[in-house]
Amino acid sequence: MVAAAVAALVMVWLAYTIIVNPNLHWDVIVGFLLDGRILGGLWITIALTALSMVIGVALGVTAAVMQLSDSPVLRGAAGLYTWFFRGTPLLVQLIFWFNIGLVFPEIGIGIPFGGPMFLQWPANELITPFTAALLGLTINEGAYMAEIVRAGIRSVDPGQREAAESLGMRHRQILRRIVLPQAMRVIIPPTGNQFISMLKTTSMVSVISGAELLTVSQRIYLDNFEVIALLVVASTWYLLLTSVATVGQRFLERRFSRGH
Amino acid sequence: MATSMVKIESVRKRFGRLEVLRGVSLDVAPGGVVCVVGPSGSGKSTLLRCVNRLETIDSGRVWVDGELIGFSEKAGKLHHLRPEELCGQRQEIGMVFQRFHLFPHMTALENVMEGPRTVKGVARQESRRQALALLDRVGLADRAGHYPSQLSGGQQQRVAIARSLAMNPKVMLFDEPTSALDPELVQEVLQVMRDLAASGMTMIVVTHEMGFAREAGDHLVFIDDGVIVEEGPPREVLSNPRHDRTRAFLGQVL
Numbered sequence: 407m408v409a410a411a412v413a414a415l416v417m418v419w420l421a422y423t424i425i426v427n428p429n430l431h432w433d434v435i436v437g438f439l440l441d442g443r444i445l446g447g448l449w450i451t452i453a454l455t456a457l458s459m460v461i462g463v464a465l466g467v468t469a470a471v472m473q474l475s476d477s478p479v480l481r482g483a484a485g486l487y488t489w490f491f492r493g494t495p496l497l498v499q500l501i502f503w504f505n506i507g508l509v510f511p512e513i514g515i516g517i518p519f520g521g522p523m524f525l526q527w528p529a530n531e532l533i534t535p536f537t538a539a540l541l542g543l544t545i546n547e548g549a550y551m552a553e554i555v556r557a558g559i560r561s562v563d564p565g566q567r568e569a570a571e572s573l574g575m576r577h578r579q580i581l582r583r584i585v586l587p588q589a590m591r592v593i594i595p596p597t598g599n600q601f602i603s604m605l606k607t608t609s610m611v612s613v614i615s616g617a618e619l620l621t622v623s624q625r626i627y628l629d630n631f632e633v634i635a636l637l638v639v640a641s642t643w644y645l646l647l648t649s650v651a652t653v654g655q656r657f658l659e660r661r662f663s664r665g666h
Numbered sequence: 667m668a669t670s671m672v673k674i675e676s677v678r679k680r681f682g683r684l685e686v687l688r689g690v691s692l693d694v695a696p697g698g699v700v701c702v703v704g705p706s707g708s709g710k711s712t713l714l715r716c717v718n719r720l721e722t723i724d725s726g727r728v729w730v731d732g733e734l735i736g737f738s739e740k741a742g743k744l745h746h747l748r749p750e751e752l753c754g755q756r757q758e759i760g761m762v763f764q765r766f767h768l769f770p771h772m773t774a775l776e777n778v779m780e781g782p783r784t785v786k787g788v789a790r791q792e793s794r795r796q797a798l799a800l801l802d803r804v805g806l807a808d809r810a811g812h813y814p815s816q817l818s819g820g821q822q823q824r825v826a827i828a829r830s831l832a833m834n835p836k837v838m839l840f841d842e843p844t845s846a847l848d849p850e851l852v853q854e855v856l857q858v859m860r861d862l863a864a865s866g867m868t869m870i871v872v873t874h875e876m877g878f879a880r881e882a883g884d885h886l887v888f889i890d891d892g893v894i895v896e897e898g899p900p901r902e903v904l905s906n907p908r909h910d911r912t913r914a915f916l917g918q919v920l
Protein backbone atom coordinates (compact mmCIF):
# COMPACT_ATOMS: atom_id res chain seq x y z
CA MET A 407 0.00 0.00 0.00
CA VAL A 408 2.62 2.49 1.14
CA ALA A 409 4.99 1.38 -1.58
CA ALA A 410 2.29 1.84 -4.21
CA ALA A 411 1.48 5.30 -2.91
CA VAL A 412 5.14 6.30 -2.98
CA ALA A 413 5.58 4.91 -6.49
CA ALA A 414 2.48 6.79 -7.70
CA LEU A 415 3.73 10.00 -6.13
CA VAL A 416 7.15 9.65 -7.75
CA MET A 417 5.56 9.02 -11.14
CA VAL A 418 3.26 12.03 -10.88
CA TRP A 419 6.18 14.21 -9.86
CA LEU A 420 8.33 12.91 -12.73
CA ALA A 421 5.52 13.55 -15.23
CA TYR A 422 5.01 17.02 -13.80
CA THR A 423 8.68 18.06 -14.04
CA ILE A 424 8.84 16.70 -17.57
CA ILE A 425 5.66 18.33 -18.82
CA VAL A 426 6.31 21.81 -17.38
CA ASN A 427 10.03 21.73 -18.17
CA PRO A 428 10.73 24.68 -20.50
CA ASN A 429 13.88 22.98 -21.83
CA LEU A 430 11.80 20.25 -23.43
CA HIS A 431 10.41 21.93 -26.51
CA TRP A 432 7.11 20.11 -26.84
CA ASP A 433 6.12 22.06 -29.94
CA VAL A 434 9.35 20.97 -31.64
CA ILE A 435 8.86 17.37 -30.58
CA VAL A 436 5.32 17.24 -31.94
CA GLY A 437 6.41 18.99 -35.10
CA PHE A 438 9.12 16.44 -35.87
CA LEU A 439 7.17 13.29 -34.98
CA LEU A 440 5.75 13.01 -38.49
CA ASP A 441 8.57 14.83 -40.29
CA GLY A 442 9.37 13.28 -43.66
CA ARG A 443 13.03 12.62 -42.81
CA ILE A 444 12.07 10.98 -39.51
CA LEU A 445 9.52 8.76 -41.25
CA GLY A 446 12.16 7.85 -43.84
CA GLY A 447 14.53 6.83 -41.04
CA LEU A 448 11.73 4.93 -39.35
CA TRP A 449 11.15 3.01 -42.53
CA ILE A 450 14.85 2.09 -42.79
CA THR A 451 14.82 0.95 -39.15
CA ILE A 452 11.85 -1.31 -39.82
CA ALA A 453 13.35 -2.64 -43.04
CA LEU A 454 16.73 -3.33 -41.40
CA THR A 455 15.08 -5.08 -38.47
CA ALA A 456 12.77 -7.20 -40.60
CA LEU A 457 15.41 -8.18 -43.16
CA SER A 458 18.15 -8.94 -40.66
CA MET A 459 15.78 -10.98 -38.52
CA VAL A 460 14.42 -13.01 -41.44
CA ILE A 461 17.83 -13.74 -42.91
CA GLY A 462 19.34 -14.09 -39.44
CA VAL A 463 16.78 -16.74 -38.48
CA ALA A 464 17.47 -18.64 -41.71
CA LEU A 465 21.21 -18.48 -41.00
CA GLY A 466 20.59 -19.54 -37.41
CA VAL A 467 18.51 -22.56 -38.40
CA THR A 468 21.17 -23.60 -40.89
CA ALA A 469 23.98 -23.22 -38.37
CA ALA A 470 21.99 -25.04 -35.68
CA VAL A 471 21.23 -27.98 -37.96
CA MET A 472 24.91 -28.08 -38.92
CA GLN A 473 25.95 -28.07 -35.27
CA LEU A 474 23.68 -31.02 -34.55
CA SER A 475 24.80 -33.01 -37.60
CA ASP A 476 27.04 -36.07 -37.60
CA SER A 477 29.72 -34.43 -39.73
CA PRO A 478 32.61 -32.97 -37.71
CA VAL A 479 33.39 -30.55 -40.57
CA LEU A 480 29.87 -29.07 -40.55
CA ARG A 481 29.86 -28.96 -36.76
CA GLY A 482 33.23 -27.24 -36.73
CA ALA A 483 32.26 -24.64 -39.34
CA ALA A 484 29.07 -23.74 -37.48
CA GLY A 485 30.87 -23.67 -34.16
CA LEU A 486 33.52 -21.35 -35.51
CA TYR A 487 30.84 -19.04 -36.90
CA THR A 488 28.92 -18.66 -33.65
CA TRP A 489 32.13 -18.42 -31.62
CA PHE A 490 33.52 -15.61 -33.74
CA PHE A 491 30.44 -13.48 -34.19
CA ARG A 492 29.20 -13.82 -30.63
CA GLY A 493 32.67 -13.13 -29.34
CA THR A 494 33.30 -9.79 -31.04
CA PRO A 495 31.30 -6.58 -30.52
CA LEU A 496 28.62 -5.82 -33.06
CA LEU A 497 29.87 -2.26 -33.27
CA VAL A 498 33.28 -3.52 -34.40
CA GLN A 499 31.65 -5.86 -36.92
CA LEU A 500 29.56 -3.04 -38.39
CA ILE A 501 32.59 -0.79 -38.88
CA PHE A 502 34.49 -3.72 -40.33
CA TRP A 503 31.82 -4.55 -42.93
CA PHE A 504 31.57 -0.89 -43.87
CA ASN A 505 35.31 -0.83 -44.53
CA ILE A 506 35.58 -4.25 -46.13
CA GLY A 507 36.82 -2.56 -49.29
CA LEU A 508 40.14 -1.99 -47.54
CA VAL A 509 40.69 -5.76 -47.42
CA PHE A 510 38.79 -6.86 -50.53
CA PRO A 511 38.69 -3.99 -53.02
CA GLU A 512 36.82 -6.13 -55.55
CA ILE A 513 33.87 -8.36 -54.73
CA GLY A 514 32.53 -10.81 -57.30
CA ILE A 515 31.32 -14.23 -58.27
CA GLY A 516 33.74 -16.68 -59.82
CA ILE A 517 36.04 -19.62 -59.26
CA PRO A 518 37.73 -19.37 -55.86
CA PHE A 519 41.49 -19.63 -55.23
CA GLY A 520 42.40 -17.22 -57.99
CA GLY A 521 40.23 -18.64 -60.78
CA PRO A 522 38.42 -16.47 -63.32
CA MET A 523 35.65 -14.10 -62.17
CA PHE A 524 32.26 -13.98 -63.90
CA LEU A 525 30.86 -10.92 -62.17
CA GLN A 526 32.79 -8.32 -60.29
CA TRP A 527 32.07 -5.04 -58.52
CA PRO A 528 34.25 -2.54 -56.70
CA ALA A 529 33.56 -2.97 -52.99
CA ASN A 530 33.02 0.76 -52.58
CA GLU A 531 29.95 0.61 -54.84
CA LEU A 532 28.55 -2.60 -53.41
CA ILE A 533 29.01 -1.69 -49.74
CA THR A 534 26.65 1.18 -48.97
CA PRO A 535 25.84 2.02 -45.36
CA PHE A 536 22.64 0.02 -45.82
CA THR A 537 24.27 -3.15 -47.18
CA ALA A 538 27.04 -2.95 -44.59
CA ALA A 539 24.42 -2.55 -41.86
CA LEU A 540 22.41 -5.45 -43.22
CA LEU A 541 25.49 -7.67 -43.46
CA GLY A 542 26.62 -6.83 -39.95
CA LEU A 543 23.22 -7.20 -38.29
CA THR A 544 22.30 -10.37 -40.21
CA ILE A 545 25.49 -12.27 -39.62
CA ASN A 546 25.57 -11.28 -35.99
CA GLU A 547 21.92 -12.19 -35.51
CA GLY A 548 22.45 -15.57 -37.20
CA ALA A 549 25.08 -16.46 -34.64
CA TYR A 550 22.75 -15.73 -31.74
CA MET A 551 19.78 -17.41 -33.42
CA ALA A 552 21.90 -20.54 -33.98
CA GLU A 553 22.17 -20.99 -30.21
CA ILE A 554 18.47 -20.36 -29.72
CA VAL A 555 17.44 -22.78 -32.46
CA ARG A 556 19.88 -25.39 -31.23
CA ALA A 557 18.44 -25.25 -27.74
CA GLY A 558 14.96 -25.54 -29.27
CA ILE A 559 15.82 -28.59 -31.35
CA ARG A 560 17.48 -30.28 -28.39
CA SER A 561 14.39 -29.70 -26.27
CA VAL A 562 12.37 -32.06 -28.50
CA ASP A 563 12.04 -35.58 -27.06
CA PRO A 564 14.23 -38.00 -29.07
CA GLY A 565 11.23 -40.35 -29.08
CA GLN A 566 9.55 -37.95 -31.52
CA ARG A 567 12.31 -38.50 -34.03
CA GLU A 568 12.17 -42.27 -33.56
CA ALA A 569 8.41 -42.34 -34.00
CA ALA A 570 8.80 -40.40 -37.24
CA GLU A 571 11.66 -42.62 -38.39
CA SER A 572 9.60 -45.72 -37.80
CA LEU A 573 6.94 -44.29 -40.12
CA GLY A 574 9.65 -44.14 -42.79
CA MET A 575 10.08 -40.37 -42.79
CA ARG A 576 13.31 -38.91 -44.15
CA HIS A 577 15.71 -36.74 -42.15
CA ARG A 578 14.55 -33.54 -43.79
CA GLN A 579 10.89 -34.40 -43.41
CA ILE A 580 11.40 -35.19 -39.74
CA LEU A 581 13.15 -31.88 -39.20
CA ARG A 582 10.54 -29.85 -41.06
CA ARG A 583 7.34 -31.61 -40.01
CA ILE A 584 8.10 -32.97 -36.54
CA VAL A 585 11.14 -31.45 -34.87
CA LEU A 586 11.11 -27.78 -35.88
CA PRO A 587 7.39 -27.18 -35.22
CA GLN A 588 7.88 -28.50 -31.68
CA ALA A 589 11.15 -26.65 -31.23
CA MET A 590 9.23 -23.46 -32.13
CA ARG A 591 7.61 -23.43 -28.71
CA VAL A 592 11.04 -23.02 -27.19
CA ILE A 593 12.42 -20.87 -30.02
CA ILE A 594 9.66 -18.25 -30.33
CA PRO A 595 9.91 -16.42 -26.98
CA PRO A 596 13.67 -15.69 -27.19
CA THR A 597 13.32 -14.90 -30.90
CA GLY A 598 10.66 -12.34 -30.02
CA ASN A 599 13.12 -10.85 -27.57
CA GLN A 600 15.79 -10.83 -30.28
CA PHE A 601 13.38 -9.01 -32.60
CA ILE A 602 12.54 -6.39 -30.01
CA SER A 603 16.17 -5.89 -29.17
CA MET A 604 17.03 -5.74 -32.89
CA LEU A 605 14.61 -2.79 -33.31
CA LYS A 606 16.84 -0.90 -30.90
CA THR A 607 20.15 -2.44 -31.98
CA THR A 608 19.67 -0.97 -35.46
CA SER A 609 20.50 2.40 -33.89
CA MET A 610 24.13 1.22 -33.69
CA VAL A 611 24.19 1.53 -37.44
CA SER A 612 24.37 5.29 -36.89
CA VAL A 613 28.16 4.88 -36.53
CA ILE A 614 28.33 4.07 -40.23
CA SER A 615 25.65 6.62 -41.01
CA GLY A 616 23.00 4.03 -41.74
CA ALA A 617 20.13 6.45 -42.49
CA GLU A 618 17.90 4.77 -39.91
CA LEU A 619 15.89 6.52 -37.23
CA LEU A 620 18.76 7.57 -34.96
CA THR A 621 20.99 8.68 -37.84
CA VAL A 622 18.35 10.97 -39.31
CA SER A 623 17.50 12.34 -35.87
CA GLN A 624 21.17 13.13 -35.35
CA ARG A 625 21.42 14.81 -38.73
CA ILE A 626 18.48 17.02 -37.86
CA TYR A 627 19.75 18.04 -34.41
CA LEU A 628 23.21 18.76 -35.73
CA ASP A 629 21.40 21.34 -37.86
CA ASN A 630 18.94 22.86 -35.39
CA PHE A 631 20.56 21.94 -32.04
CA GLU A 632 17.27 20.49 -30.73
CA VAL A 633 19.17 17.48 -29.37
CA ILE A 634 16.78 16.44 -26.62
CA ALA A 635 13.65 17.06 -28.67
CA LEU A 636 14.86 14.80 -31.48
CA LEU A 637 15.98 12.11 -29.09
CA VAL A 638 12.47 12.20 -27.61
CA VAL A 639 11.04 11.88 -31.12
CA ALA A 640 13.27 8.88 -31.88
CA SER A 641 12.49 7.28 -28.51
CA THR A 642 8.77 7.70 -29.07
CA TRP A 643 9.01 5.76 -32.29
CA TYR A 644 11.26 3.08 -30.76
CA LEU A 645 8.76 2.65 -27.94
CA LEU A 646 5.89 2.37 -30.37
CA LEU A 647 7.70 -0.25 -32.48
CA THR A 648 8.74 -2.36 -29.51
CA SER A 649 5.23 -2.22 -28.05
CA VAL A 650 3.69 -3.46 -31.29
CA ALA A 651 6.33 -6.18 -31.48
CA THR A 652 5.55 -7.30 -27.93
CA VAL A 653 1.89 -7.77 -28.83
CA GLY A 654 2.93 -9.78 -31.89
CA GLN A 655 5.19 -11.92 -29.73
CA ARG A 656 2.34 -12.79 -27.36
CA PHE A 657 0.19 -13.80 -30.31
CA LEU A 658 2.86 -16.06 -31.83
CA GLU A 659 3.62 -17.70 -28.50
CA ARG A 660 -0.02 -18.62 -28.12
CA ARG A 661 -0.24 -19.95 -31.66
CA PHE A 662 2.81 -22.22 -31.32
CA SER A 663 1.78 -23.72 -28.01
CA ARG A 664 -1.05 -25.56 -29.73
CA GLY A 665 -1.49 -29.04 -28.27
CA HIS A 666 0.20 -28.15 -24.97
CA MET B 667 12.79 -68.12 -45.49
CA ALA B 668 9.84 -67.36 -47.71
CA THR B 669 7.55 -68.88 -45.10
CA SER B 670 8.60 -66.41 -42.38
CA MET B 671 7.26 -62.89 -42.19
CA VAL B 672 10.07 -61.94 -39.83
CA LYS B 673 13.27 -63.91 -39.58
CA ILE B 674 15.93 -62.95 -37.06
CA GLU B 675 19.17 -64.88 -37.33
CA SER B 676 22.00 -64.87 -34.80
CA VAL B 677 21.67 -61.16 -34.13
CA ARG B 678 24.29 -59.53 -31.93
CA LYS B 679 24.27 -55.98 -30.69
CA ARG B 680 26.60 -54.20 -28.32
CA PHE B 681 26.60 -50.72 -26.81
CA GLY B 682 30.24 -49.98 -26.11
CA ARG B 683 31.52 -52.84 -24.02
CA LEU B 684 28.06 -54.08 -23.09
CA GLU B 685 26.78 -56.87 -25.33
CA VAL B 686 23.02 -56.51 -25.15
CA LEU B 687 22.01 -59.16 -27.70
CA ARG B 688 24.24 -62.20 -27.83
CA GLY B 689 23.03 -64.22 -30.78
CA VAL B 690 19.24 -64.10 -30.95
CA SER B 691 17.29 -66.04 -33.58
CA LEU B 692 13.56 -65.94 -34.04
CA ASP B 693 11.04 -66.82 -36.74
CA VAL B 694 7.62 -65.27 -37.03
CA ALA B 695 5.20 -66.79 -39.51
CA PRO B 696 2.80 -64.55 -41.45
CA GLY B 697 -0.04 -63.69 -39.11
CA GLY B 698 1.94 -64.96 -36.15
CA VAL B 699 1.85 -63.20 -32.80
CA VAL B 700 5.06 -63.59 -30.83
CA CYS B 701 5.22 -62.25 -27.29
CA VAL B 702 8.57 -61.44 -25.77
CA VAL B 703 9.03 -61.35 -22.02
CA GLY B 704 12.06 -60.93 -19.83
CA PRO B 705 13.54 -58.89 -17.01
CA SER B 706 14.42 -55.23 -17.32
CA GLY B 707 17.60 -54.66 -19.28
CA SER B 708 17.52 -58.09 -20.90
CA GLY B 709 17.50 -56.59 -24.40
CA LYS B 710 13.82 -56.79 -25.39
CA SER B 711 13.54 -53.22 -26.66
CA THR B 712 16.87 -53.50 -28.40
CA LEU B 713 15.68 -56.62 -30.22
CA LEU B 714 12.60 -54.80 -31.55
CA ARG B 715 14.68 -51.79 -32.51
CA CYS B 716 17.04 -54.02 -34.47
CA VAL B 717 14.10 -55.26 -36.54
CA ASN B 718 13.19 -51.80 -37.88
CA ARG B 719 16.79 -50.68 -37.82
CA LEU B 720 16.47 -47.98 -35.19
CA GLU B 721 19.60 -49.78 -33.99
CA THR B 722 22.25 -51.14 -36.33
CA ILE B 723 23.09 -54.77 -35.62
CA ASP B 724 26.73 -55.80 -35.23
CA SER B 725 26.29 -59.24 -36.77
CA GLY B 726 23.55 -61.58 -37.87
CA ARG B 727 20.67 -60.92 -40.25
CA VAL B 728 17.11 -59.72 -40.13
CA TRP B 729 14.59 -60.30 -42.90
CA VAL B 730 11.08 -58.94 -43.16
CA ASP B 731 8.94 -60.66 -45.76
CA GLY B 732 12.08 -62.05 -47.35
CA GLU B 733 13.81 -58.69 -47.61
CA LEU B 734 17.13 -58.26 -45.80
CA ILE B 735 16.81 -55.30 -43.41
CA GLY B 736 19.45 -52.58 -43.36
CA PHE B 737 21.85 -54.18 -45.81
CA SER B 738 22.14 -55.31 -49.36
CA GLU B 739 24.10 -58.43 -50.11
CA LYS B 740 26.35 -58.43 -53.14
CA ALA B 741 28.69 -61.31 -53.88
CA GLY B 742 28.49 -62.49 -50.29
CA LYS B 743 29.36 -59.06 -48.89
CA LEU B 744 26.99 -56.88 -46.90
CA HIS B 745 26.63 -53.20 -47.72
CA HIS B 746 24.74 -50.69 -45.59
CA LEU B 747 21.61 -49.42 -47.29
CA ARG B 748 21.37 -45.75 -48.16
CA PRO B 749 19.13 -43.66 -45.85
CA GLU B 750 16.30 -43.43 -48.37
CA GLU B 751 16.34 -47.21 -48.87
CA LEU B 752 16.12 -47.64 -45.11
CA CYS B 753 13.14 -45.31 -45.02
CA GLY B 754 11.49 -47.51 -47.61
CA GLN B 755 11.99 -50.58 -45.42
CA ARG B 756 10.76 -48.86 -42.28
CA GLN B 757 7.45 -48.02 -43.95
CA GLU B 758 6.67 -51.73 -43.93
CA ILE B 759 7.33 -52.11 -40.21
CA GLY B 760 5.00 -50.45 -37.73
CA MET B 761 6.24 -49.63 -34.25
CA VAL B 762 4.31 -48.76 -31.10
CA PHE B 763 6.24 -47.32 -28.18
CA GLN B 764 5.78 -47.58 -24.45
CA ARG B 765 5.44 -43.81 -24.16
CA PHE B 766 3.25 -43.39 -27.32
CA HIS B 767 5.35 -40.61 -28.88
CA LEU B 768 2.38 -39.06 -30.63
CA PHE B 769 3.21 -35.78 -32.34
CA PRO B 770 1.91 -33.27 -29.77
CA HIS B 771 1.44 -30.41 -32.25
CA MET B 772 -0.97 -32.42 -34.39
CA THR B 773 -4.50 -33.62 -33.70
CA ALA B 774 -5.23 -37.34 -33.51
CA LEU B 775 -6.42 -37.22 -37.12
CA GLU B 776 -3.31 -35.37 -38.29
CA ASN B 777 -1.10 -37.84 -36.43
CA VAL B 778 -2.66 -40.72 -38.33
CA MET B 779 -2.53 -38.83 -41.66
CA GLU B 780 1.11 -37.80 -41.25
CA GLY B 781 2.79 -40.98 -42.49
CA PRO B 782 0.70 -41.49 -45.64
CA ARG B 783 0.74 -37.77 -46.46
CA THR B 784 4.43 -37.09 -45.97
CA VAL B 785 6.02 -40.42 -46.80
CA LYS B 786 3.72 -41.82 -49.46
CA GLY B 787 2.35 -38.56 -50.80
CA VAL B 788 -1.26 -39.72 -50.49
CA ALA B 789 -3.73 -36.94 -51.34
CA ARG B 790 -5.26 -35.07 -48.40
CA GLN B 791 -8.84 -36.23 -48.92
CA GLU B 792 -7.83 -39.84 -49.39
CA SER B 793 -5.54 -39.95 -46.36
CA ARG B 794 -8.19 -38.21 -44.29
CA ARG B 795 -10.72 -40.84 -45.22
CA GLN B 796 -8.30 -43.65 -44.34
CA ALA B 797 -7.29 -42.00 -41.07
CA LEU B 798 -10.92 -41.58 -39.99
CA ALA B 799 -11.58 -45.24 -40.78
CA LEU B 800 -8.55 -46.26 -38.70
CA LEU B 801 -9.56 -44.05 -35.78
CA ASP B 802 -12.95 -45.68 -35.97
CA ARG B 803 -11.30 -49.09 -35.91
CA VAL B 804 -9.51 -48.24 -32.63
CA GLY B 805 -12.74 -46.75 -31.26
CA LEU B 806 -11.74 -43.10 -31.44
CA ALA B 807 -13.66 -41.67 -34.37
CA ASP B 808 -15.15 -39.04 -32.04
CA ARG B 809 -11.71 -37.88 -30.87
CA ALA B 810 -10.27 -37.09 -34.32
CA GLY B 811 -9.92 -33.37 -33.61
CA HIS B 812 -8.32 -33.76 -30.18
CA TYR B 813 -4.68 -33.04 -29.50
CA PRO B 814 -2.73 -35.81 -27.71
CA SER B 815 -2.63 -33.71 -24.52
CA GLN B 816 -6.43 -33.84 -24.50
CA LEU B 817 -6.52 -37.64 -24.61
CA SER B 818 -6.05 -40.27 -21.90
CA GLY B 819 -3.01 -42.55 -22.07
CA GLY B 820 -5.09 -45.42 -23.40
CA GLN B 821 -6.59 -43.22 -26.10
CA GLN B 822 -3.16 -41.89 -27.04
CA GLN B 823 -1.81 -45.39 -27.41
CA ARG B 824 -4.74 -46.37 -29.61
CA VAL B 825 -4.09 -43.34 -31.81
CA ALA B 826 -0.44 -44.40 -31.97
CA ILE B 827 -1.51 -47.85 -33.15
CA ALA B 828 -3.73 -46.26 -35.79
CA ARG B 829 -0.84 -44.04 -36.86
CA SER B 830 1.34 -47.10 -37.46
CA LEU B 831 -1.43 -49.00 -39.23
CA ALA B 832 -1.92 -46.09 -41.60
CA MET B 833 1.31 -47.06 -43.34
CA ASN B 834 -0.15 -50.49 -44.05
CA PRO B 835 2.76 -52.34 -42.46
CA LYS B 836 3.54 -56.00 -42.90
CA VAL B 837 4.57 -56.34 -39.28
CA MET B 838 3.73 -54.48 -36.10
CA LEU B 839 6.24 -54.18 -33.28
CA PHE B 840 4.94 -53.31 -29.81
CA ASP B 841 7.37 -52.27 -27.07
CA GLU B 842 5.52 -52.60 -23.76
CA PRO B 843 2.49 -50.76 -25.15
CA THR B 844 0.58 -50.83 -21.87
CA SER B 845 3.37 -50.35 -19.32
CA ALA B 846 2.93 -46.58 -19.09
CA LEU B 847 -0.85 -46.82 -18.63
CA ASP B 848 -3.01 -46.63 -15.55
CA PRO B 849 -4.34 -50.16 -14.83
CA GLU B 850 -7.90 -49.31 -15.84
CA LEU B 851 -6.75 -48.20 -19.30
CA VAL B 852 -4.75 -51.32 -20.13
CA GLN B 853 -7.62 -53.42 -21.39
CA GLU B 854 -8.85 -50.97 -24.06
CA VAL B 855 -5.40 -51.06 -25.67
CA LEU B 856 -5.05 -54.84 -25.35
CA GLN B 857 -8.47 -55.22 -26.95
CA VAL B 858 -7.35 -53.25 -29.99
CA MET B 859 -4.26 -55.46 -30.18
CA ARG B 860 -6.35 -58.64 -29.89
CA ASP B 861 -8.55 -57.45 -32.75
CA LEU B 862 -5.46 -56.68 -34.77
CA ALA B 863 -4.02 -60.15 -34.10
CA ALA B 864 -7.34 -61.73 -35.05
CA SER B 865 -7.32 -59.79 -38.32
CA GLY B 866 -4.14 -61.61 -39.30
CA MET B 867 -1.49 -58.99 -38.57
CA THR B 868 2.00 -60.30 -37.86
CA MET B 869 3.04 -58.97 -34.46
CA ILE B 870 6.00 -59.01 -32.12
CA VAL B 871 4.90 -57.83 -28.70
CA VAL B 872 7.17 -57.07 -25.78
CA THR B 873 4.86 -57.17 -22.78
CA HIS B 874 4.40 -58.02 -19.15
CA GLU B 875 0.73 -58.81 -19.74
CA MET B 876 0.82 -62.58 -19.39
CA GLY B 877 -2.92 -62.83 -19.92
CA PHE B 878 -2.53 -61.27 -23.35
CA ALA B 879 0.44 -63.51 -24.13
CA ARG B 880 -1.54 -66.57 -23.16
CA GLU B 881 -4.68 -65.77 -25.15
CA ALA B 882 -3.55 -63.74 -28.14
CA GLY B 883 0.00 -65.01 -28.58
CA ASP B 884 0.88 -68.14 -30.44
CA HIS B 885 4.52 -68.15 -29.40
CA LEU B 886 6.22 -66.94 -26.24
CA VAL B 887 9.87 -66.04 -25.97
CA PHE B 888 11.65 -65.58 -22.66
CA ILE B 889 14.78 -63.52 -23.08
CA ASP B 890 17.37 -62.88 -20.39
CA ASP B 891 20.76 -61.28 -20.57
CA GLY B 892 20.66 -61.01 -24.36
CA VAL B 893 19.80 -64.61 -25.18
CA ILE B 894 16.58 -66.52 -25.65
CA VAL B 895 16.45 -68.79 -22.63
CA GLU B 896 13.21 -70.55 -23.42
CA GLU B 897 10.44 -70.39 -26.01
CA GLY B 898 7.35 -72.26 -27.06
CA PRO B 899 3.56 -72.14 -27.02
CA PRO B 900 2.55 -69.54 -24.41
CA ARG B 901 0.42 -71.87 -22.29
CA GLU B 902 3.20 -74.41 -22.06
CA VAL B 903 5.94 -71.94 -21.17
CA LEU B 904 3.77 -70.11 -18.68
CA SER B 905 2.45 -73.16 -16.86
CA ASN B 906 5.47 -75.41 -17.28
CA PRO B 907 8.66 -73.39 -17.51
CA ARG B 908 11.64 -75.68 -17.92
CA HIS B 909 14.43 -73.31 -16.96
CA ASP B 910 15.14 -71.94 -13.51
CA ARG B 911 15.55 -68.41 -14.84
CA THR B 912 12.18 -68.55 -16.56
CA ARG B 913 10.59 -69.93 -13.41
CA ALA B 914 12.17 -67.20 -11.28
CA PHE B 915 11.05 -64.46 -13.66
CA LEU B 916 7.49 -65.76 -14.00
CA GLY B 917 7.31 -66.15 -10.26
CA GLN B 918 7.91 -62.43 -9.96
CA VAL B 919 5.47 -61.16 -12.58
CA LEU B 920 2.57 -63.59 -12.21
Ligand SMILES: Nc1ncnc2c1ncn2[C@@H]1O[C@H](COP(=O)(O)OP(=O)(O)OP(=O)(O)O)[C@@H](O)[C@H]1O
Nearest residue numbers: 681682684686704705706707708709710711712713
Ligand atom coordinates in the same frame (compact mmCIF):
# COMPACT_ATOMS: atom_id res chain seq x y z
N1 LIG C 1 21.44 -46.45 -26.77
C1 LIG C 1 22.00 -47.17 -25.77
N2 LIG C 1 23.25 -46.91 -25.37
C2 LIG C 1 23.82 -47.63 -24.38
N3 LIG C 1 23.23 -48.62 -23.74
C3 LIG C 1 21.97 -48.93 -24.09
C4 LIG C 1 21.28 -48.22 -25.12
N4 LIG C 1 20.05 -48.73 -25.25
C5 LIG C 1 19.97 -49.73 -24.35
N5 LIG C 1 21.11 -49.85 -23.65
C6 LIG C 1 21.38 -50.86 -22.60
O1 LIG C 1 21.12 -52.11 -23.15
C7 LIG C 1 20.54 -52.97 -22.18
C8 LIG C 1 19.24 -53.54 -22.76
O2 LIG C 1 18.33 -52.50 -22.95
P1 LIG C 1 16.85 -52.72 -23.48
O3 LIG C 1 16.21 -51.39 -23.49
O4 LIG C 1 16.88 -53.49 -24.72
O5 LIG C 1 16.25 -53.61 -22.31
P2 LIG C 1 14.75 -54.04 -22.08
O6 LIG C 1 14.74 -55.50 -22.01
O7 LIG C 1 13.86 -53.41 -23.09
O8 LIG C 1 14.46 -53.44 -20.64
P3 LIG C 1 13.11 -52.76 -20.07
O9 LIG C 1 12.21 -53.87 -19.64
O10 LIG C 1 13.61 -51.98 -18.89
O11 LIG C 1 12.55 -51.92 -21.14
C9 LIG C 1 20.33 -52.14 -20.95
O12 LIG C 1 21.38 -52.44 -20.05
C10 LIG C 1 20.45 -50.73 -21.43
O13 LIG C 1 20.97 -49.92 -20.43
Ligand SMILES: [Mg+2]
Nearest residue numbers: 710711712841
Ligand atom coordinates in the same frame (compact mmCIF):
# COMPACT_ATOMS: atom_id res chain seq x y z
MG1 LIG D 1 12.41 -51.88 -23.03
